[in-house]
Each structure stands twice: as structure tokens, then as C-alpha cells.
Amino acid sequence: MKYSQLHTKTNKSGKDFESINATLLTKAGFIDQTMAGAYSFLPLGLRVLNKIEAIVRDEMDKIGVELVMSSLAPKSLWEITGRLETVDVLMKTVGANQASQLKSNNEYVLNSTQEELITPIAQRFNTSYKDFPFAFYQIQAKFRNEARAKSGLLRGREFRMKDLYSFHTSETDLKAYYEQAKVAYTRVFERLGLGADTVMALASGGDFTKDYSHEFQTRCETGEDILFAAHSANIVFNKEVAPSQAPRLTDTQEPREMEEVEGTGIIGVEALAEYLKIPVEKTTKTILFETAEGNVIAAAVRGGYDINEEKLKKVVGTTSLQLASAETVKRVTGAEVGYAGVLNLPSEVKVFFDESTQNRINFECGANRTNYHSINVNFGRDLPMPEQFYDFKTAKEGDAYPETGEVYEVFRAAEVGNIFPLNTKFTKAFGYTFTDEQGQEQPVYMGCYGIGTTRVMGVLVEKYHDERGIIWPSQVAPFAVHLVSLKGAEAAAQQTYDQLQAAGIEVLWDDRDVSPGVKFTDADLIGIPVRLVVSMKTGDKVEWKNRAETATELLEVSAAIARIQT
RNA sequence: CGGAGAGUAGCGCAGAUGGUAGCGCGCAUCGUUCGGGACGAUGAGGCCCCGGGUUCGAGUCCCGGCUCUCCGACCA
Numbered sequence: 015m016k017y018s019q020l021h022t023k024t025n026k027s028g029k030d031f032e033s034i035n036a037t038l039l040t041k042a043g044f045i046d047q048t049m050a051g052a053y054s055f056l057p058l059g060l061r062v063l064n065k066i067e068a069i070v071r072d073e074m075d076k077i078g079v080e081l082v083m084s085s086l087a088p089k090s091l092w093e094i095t096g097r098l099e100t101v102d103v104l105m106k107t108v109g110a111n112q113a114s115q116l117k118s119n120n121e122y123v124l125n126s127t128q129e130e131l132i133t134p135i136a137q138r139f140n141t142s143y144k145d146f147p148f149a150f151y152q153i154q155a156k157f158r159n160e161a162r163a164k165s166g167l168l169r170g171r172e173f174r175m176k177d178l179y180s181f182h183t184s185e186t187d188l189k190a191y192y193e194q195a196k197v198a199y200t201r202v203f204e205r206l207g208l209g210a211d212t213v214m215a216l217a218s219g220g221d222f223t224k225d226y227s228h229e230f231q232t233r234c235e236t237g238e239d240i241l242f243a244a245h246s247a248n249i250v251f252n253k254e255v256a257p258s259q260a261p262r263l264t265d266t267q268e269p270r271e272m273e274e275v276e277g278t279g280i281i282g283v284e285a286l287a288e289y290l291k292i293p294v295e296k297t298t299k300t301i302l303f304e305t306a307e308g309n310v311i312a313a314a315v316r317g318g319y320d321i322n323e324e325k326l327k328k329v330v331g332t333t334s335l336q337l338a339s340a341e342t343v344k345r346v347t348g349a350e351v352g353y354a355g356v357l358n359l360p361s362e363v364k365v366f367f368d369e370s371t372q373n374r375i376n377f378e379c380g381a382n383r384t385n386y387h388s389i390n391v392n393f394g395r396d397l398p399m400p401e402q403f404y405d406f407k408t409a410k411e412g413d414a415y416p417e418t419g420e421v422y423e424v425f426r427a428a429e430v431g432n433i434f435p436l437n438t439k440f441t442k443a444f445g446y447t448f449t450d451e452q453g454q455e456q457p458v459y460m461g462c463y464g465i466g467t468t469r470v471m472g473v474l475v476e477k478y479h480d481e482r483g484i485i486w487p488s489q490v491a492p493f494a495v496h497l498v499s500l501k502g503a504e505a506a507a508q509q510t511y512d513q514l515q516a517a518g519i520e521v522l523w524d525d526r527d528v529s530p531g532v533k534f535t536d537a538d539l540i541g542i543p544v545r546l547v548v549s550m551k552t553g554d555k556v557e558w559k560n561r562a563e564t565a566t567e568l569l570e571v572s573a574a575i576a577r578i579q580t
Numbered sequence: 581c582g583g584a585g586a587g588u589a590g591c592g593c594a595g596a597u598g599g600u601a602g603c604g605c606g607c608a609u610c611g612u613u614c615g616g617g618a619c620g621a622u623g624a625g626g627c628c629c630c631g632g633g634u635u636c637g638a639g640u641c642c643c644g645g646c647u648c649u650c651c652g653a654c655c656a
Contacts, residue, residue: 026617027591027604027605028591029591029592029593029649031649032650050647050648050649100656101656102655126656127656158655161581161654162581162654164650219656221656222656223656227656434656498615500614502614529613530616531616531618532616532618533616534615534616534617538616547615549615550615551615557615
């Protein structure tokens with residue numbers, strides 16, 4: 015293709031976005047921002063997206079069959095699963111109103127994922143055990159009304175995703191397929207050029223599943239997720255679920271007499287530690303929650319840590335936790351919010367201690383008295399030694415994996431894929447059962463598997479660029495060759511272009527009448543792997559340069575073609 | 581959803597204290613250039629985000645919207 019036929023162009027004096035992928039892809043003419051979180055894919059960008067999706071499609075065809083579902087759904091489908099209310103990023107239309115010319119009063123959903131559509135489709139055609147297992151997938155735009163779209167293609171309101179759904183007669187079969195899907199995903203990311211930096215991490219299944227979900231995460235400084243890797247155990251956790259062991263304290267102080275000290279208006283462990291002139295680790299953060307069952311519980315972590323409510327829920331054994339209201343705090347502790355401690359709480363308030371609170375001598379905690387803090391508190395003297403210490407803090411750098419004691423490697427990553435064992439969550443909602451060999455109705459098990467193809471494109475740019483522009487891995491590059499012709503070599507360029515095309519090589523020919531410098535800087539910005547220059551200097555040969563390198567060499571056109579084809 | 585900033589030519593921006601809009605890039609024409617963002621000359625291009633208000637007069641001041649960007653919260 016000739017550059018002049020793209021009808022888009024680079025804009026090197028354009029605005030720098032905060033994210034590298036949005037800046038480079040916009041300046042180089044791959045995408046155009048319509049609004050926050052929504053982008054048009056221009057001719058160059060579409061070519062890259064198509065290549066990414068072709069790789070995904072090729073691997074998915076091995077484990078499923080492709081279809082495409084409607085993006086629009088009636089809200090009734092989403093009411094069946096209850097997700098109309100629980101998915102807060104769901105895009106919903108409003109019904110006809112006085113300001114609208116719509117005759118229909120229907121309300122619609124723009125699907126954020128398509129369990130609500132695929133489950134009835136699967137059900138219609140597959141109700142015998144003989145039909146199982148099977149999987150459908152599609153690649154299509156998804157809509158999520160993110161509160162804040164950001165980071166270019168990494169977090170959009172409209173984005174493209176490959177979503178695959180598998181159906182099984184048993185949890186065992188689902189698990190077996192799930193492992194196959196992991197293998198297929200690993201191959202996809204290898205082929206996309208992200209293999210070396212992509213790991214599988216355990217993450218929260220959210221509303222989808224009580225089990226862990228599995229995320230495919232690519233190391234990336236601008237990624238939104240923080241991962242904790244325990245290499246000795248070959249396991250990686252998303253920060254949201256990482257079990258953690260705080261660095262052990264070796265305290266040799268002599269126990270001192272407990273006392274209450276005034277600290278009017280001092281709230282928060284940092285300020286408190288400074289005020290009391292003690293290390294933050296000696297302070298204790300005590301938070302009161304109300305459980306789904308209506309009980310009030312107290313959770314204590316050592317200063318410097320945050321409470322991870324998901325982890326705490328599992329420890330407490332409840333389905334939801336809500337921060338206790340100011341009134342409840344006052345009723346239970348007798349003090350205003352900010353002075354809750356673990357001493358002298360009413361017996362009906364169960365206290366949970368995080369393991370980070372152990373091995374401390376003379377620690378601090380709230381006095382359950384407004385404006386007062388207790389210091390020189392010791393287990394076994396001022397309050398009984400807890401029967402058990404738990405782990406419900408949010409892991410932080412320096413913490414260890416409890417199973418092995420290995421200090422985690424902590425790094426940022428971007429989520430490029432996510433797979434969930436849904437089990438019967440959706441099939442139950444739709445009453446989807448199959449008939450087994452004995453003629454009995456049995457529940458259908460289900461899994462779902464996503465890859466954000468537009469996000470992958472953003473991640474690729476985040477990882478593969480330099481100060482001059484993008485450096486596409488060849489398997490996803492919009493073209494294999496960027497042919498640059500300089501003044502006076504028009505005929506030779508045309509001939510080279512024809513030869514490349516005849517050889518079936520995807521070539522972008524910069525046929526514009528602009529100065530050499532403009533063409534070279536644009537070629538670097540666009541990032542096609544191989545640049546071939548034809549000029550008066552090169553005669554009947556072409557100059558070869560790899561985008562990622564500075565060295566050039568002069569080659570016969572046929573030799574260049576042969577090299578590209580291998 | 582909390583906090584901060586912004587909206588002026590296709591793009592990026594400047595326009596104290598109110599007086600009828602400018603720069604760079606890009607675009608058009610001509611000429612000179614031509615291996616790492618060339619140069620000169622000429623020219624086209626504006627509902628200054630929208631709606632109210634104050635004023636003789638508003639891009640500028642006031643009120644109300646909308647949109648975008650950034651930080652944080654959230655993120656199946």
C-alpha cells in the first residue's frame with residue numbers, strides 16, 4: 015500500500031498523553047480518540063488489530079468454535095442473572111421519555127460480557143451428555159461504563175475482547191478444559207511476542223466465582239495491577255488476593271507498664287507514631303466491621319498495613335463486610351471513630367488479629383476512649399494471647415509468601431487475559447441442565463475466558479518502543495516492510511514496490527514528495543520492523559535497516575525479499 | 581464517586597488590569613532545496629464548548645450546564 019492511500023498521517027507535534035501507548039499510537043496515526051475510553055482504529059491500527067486477532071483466533075479455533083453475538087441485549091436477560099444491578103459498569107439505555115422520539119419503551123444493555131447471551135444459545139442446542147463438552151467464542155466490542163477511562167488502550171469504555179465460554183457435564187471436566195485453555199493462552203501470548211514477560215497470576219474471581227480466577231499478566235511499568243511473585247513456589251498473586259507474612263519483628267524491650275496517653279485529634283498510625291515517638295510497627299490499626307449476619311467484629315493489623323476486606327471476609331466466614339457506622343463504633347467502643355482498640359471490647363465483638371500484630375512488645379492500640387491511646391500493651395498480660403493469628407492484610411513490598419517464607423518479588427503488570435471457572439453460576443440462573451446417560455437431569459458447568467485484543471495492542475506499544483517511536487514485533491506489525499523512496503529514484507522505487515508485492519510481502523511505500531528527514535522520522539515513529547530505502551545512492555539495490563537497530567546494509571532486491579520471506 | 585486542571589483555526593498552544601483574536605505545525609500556490617523533522621514569498625482557514633447574566637462593550641467577569649485531561653477510589 016502506498017502511504018498516500020492511507021489518508022491518515024502522522025502528527026508529530028500533537029499532544030502527549032500521559033500514557034505512552036495513546037501518545038505513540040495517536041501521533042503515528044494508528045488510532046484516533048473519540049472520547050475518553052473510546053478510540054477509532056485507523057487503517058494502520060486496524061491492520062495491527064487484525065493481526066493480533068488472527069493469532070488469537072488461530073489458537074481459539076483449536077479449543078472452540080467461533081460465532082458472534084449481538085452487542086445489544088434486552089435488560090430482561092440481565093435480570094435473569096441479577097447482574098443488571100450488580101455490574102456497576104454496565105451500559106444501559108434509558109427507556110423512552112418525553113424528550114425522546116422513541117416509540118419503544120424498551121430498555122437495553124450494551125453487553126460488557128456475554129454470558130447472558132451464550133448460555134441460552136448453548137442450552138437451545140445442547141442438552142444431551144453426548145453434546146458435551148463444547149466451547150463457543152467470539153471477538154467483538156465490549157462496553158463498560160468505567161468511572162474513569164485511562165491509560166489509552168489499556169482501560170476503555172468500548173474495547174474489543176475475545177470471549178470464550180465452555181460448557182461441561184462435571185466440575186472435573188471443566189477443570190480439565192480449564193487447563194487446556196491455560197495452554198492455549200500461553201501460546202497466544204508467546205505468539206504475540208509477550209511470552210517472556212507474561213505470567214499467570216491468581217486473582218479474585220469477584221462476583222463470578224468463589225475460587226481464584228487466573229489472570230495473564232504482562233510485566234509493564236504502566237500496568238494497573240501489582241503482582242507478588244514467590245519464585246520458589248512458582249506462584250504469582252495479584253495484590254488483591256496475595257497471602258502475606260509481614261517481616262518478623264525481633265523486639266527485645268522489657269515490658270513496661272501499660273498506660274493511656276492523650277493524643278487529642280491524632281488519628282491515623284503515621285501521625286500517631288510520630289506523636290508517640292514510636293515506630294509505626296508498634297502501632298495497631300483496629301477497624302470495626304458489621305457482617306452480613308449483623309455481627310460487629312474488630313480486625314487489627316499492625317501500623318503500616320491496610321486491611322484487605324476480601325481476605326478478611328474469608329477469615330470471618332461471611333459474605334459481606336461493611337465498615338461500622340460512626341454510631342456503631344461509638345456504641346461498641348464508647349469512643350469516636352479513630353480511637354478503637356482491642357482492649358476491653360464488649361464480649362460479643364469478636365476480635366481478629368492479623369499475624370503482623372504478633373511478636374511485639376509494648377505496642378500501642380486505641381484506648382476505646384476518645385482522644386486516648388494505650389501504650390506499652392502486651393499480649394498475655396493486658397489482654398489474652400489470641401488463640402490464632404490470621405492473615406487479612408493487604409500485602410505490601412517486603413512481605414513474604416507464608417508457605418515458603420520467601421520474600422515476594424513485587425512488580426507492576428497489565429492484565430491481558432483472564433479466565434474464570436464459573437461453575438453453575440449462570441447455568442443455574444437460566445435453568446440449563448443436560449440429560450445424563452441414566453436419563454437424569456444434571457447441572458451444566460461453565461467457564462469463561464477473555465483476552466482484550468485492543469488492550470494487547472496498547473501493552474505491545476508500552477513494551478516495544480523507544481524514544482523515536484513504536485517497534486512492532488514482526489508478527490503484529492501493520493506491514494512487513496516500510497519502503498522509503500527518495501527524490502530521483504521514483505522508477506527504481508516503483509520497481510521495488512512491484513517486486514515486493516509480487517512476492518506477497520506486505521509493504522507500505524512512502525510515496526510522498528517530502529524531505530528525507532520527514533520520511534525517516536515517520537518510519538521510526540510508525541515502527542514497521544524493516545525499512546528499505548531506495549535512492550539515487552542505492553542504484554539497483556536497496557538499503558536494509560531493522561527498526562530496532564542502527565546498522566544498514568546494501569542488498570539486491572531479490573536478496574532482501576528472500577530475507578523477509580524467511 | 582472525591583480532588584485538581586483544561587475547552588480559542590484541522591492539530592498543539594498564547595491571548596495581565598473587559599475594547600472586537602494571534603503564534604507554531606499542518607493545508608494551498610510559486611520558487612529554491614533534497615540521506616535524519618529544509619527555506620523564502622503569498623494565501624485560505626474562527627458560533628473563542630453550550631445557555632443565561634453583568635456591561636455602552638465579554639475569549640476575558642458572574643451563574644448554570646456539557647465535554648476532555650490528570651491524581652485518587654472503584655474495576656465481574
